[in-house]
Amino acid sequence: MAQHDASLSQEEIKKANVKKIWTVAGILALVTTIEFILAFAWPDGMDRTMLNILFILLTLVKAFYIVAEFMHLKHEVKSLMWAVILPMAFLGWLLVALWKEGQEIVDAILAIFA
């Protein structure tokens, strides 16, 4: 876990670590609850684009806490961290590519079958 003063006893280290873990768990639970409330409180007929953006942002917040704290990536060596994070850029490309091409695919399907 995180770096600790050598003077701390086993019991104190445990207390500090466990407190950190439950704090992160609390944040995850809180964010999920917010998502839940948003899903129901959003007024009928109001534009849902904003809501969906909020959902995605909150999801990224949760993903950050799981990867950074639970999977401990934030406390790993920088080269390991980037070796895992940087390849994710390919996903950005896949998303953009399919987003852009999606409409073309629809048009092609309509042109062939309709």
Place this chain on the structure above:
Amino acid sequence: MSSTATLAKTSAQNIWGGGKEPMKASYGKLMMWFFLLSDAFTFSAFLIAYGVVRFMHPAYEGSFDAFQFATSSEDLYWPIPEKVFNAFPFMHGIDMPLVFVGLMTFILILSSVTMVLAVEAGHRKSQKEVEKWMLWTVIGGIVFLGCQAWEWSHFIAGSDEGVIRDGLQIFGANLLENQYGPQLFADFFFFITGFHGLHVFSGVILNIVIFYNVVMGTYEKRGHYEMVEKVGLYWHFVDLVWVFVFTFFYLV
């Protein structure tokens, strides 16, 4: 690079020369990270494909409260997820949108928490505590799988009234027909949640193996509990994927 490496042979420059751990992580842990990276690509491809297919179908236009499943194959619009997943065990006929998946999300997050607690106890070589937290993690995983089985059976069986589409009454969804809307919606549901469920299932098996080894004192003899950490990474990843599935399949 090769020419400079031969010129200066200080230890800092030879950190990648072998015999060291430049990323301060063991081989097993590194490989787990890179496996998870590849798995993340697989799941992302599924979810992005889901998004593309959803955009290829007409969206439901109209009031949220008045939503009903598409009744004509001429206008087969994509369903609103919270109108599909609105049942809860032992609460038949009561509209509880997303409550059950919300509960499943909490269960999986909690089992992730018990997993970190097991890893933390492993750092202190506290065998008894690792045992306790691993057992809770296994239980959390099994409960989640049970919930998913219920969710699937409800999805397959469908609602009481079903839907009358083109004069035919349809109940529930399978790979041939889908009460809730376009066929691909059901296909993606089975595929994405099924693939995630398979990961949870493998995770539970791995966790049971680890639990067994902890109880047998294997890691006590080995002197470290790194295996708990490695399987822990996998288990957190399963939770991470569910966070995304929850958003993109159930919320959006």
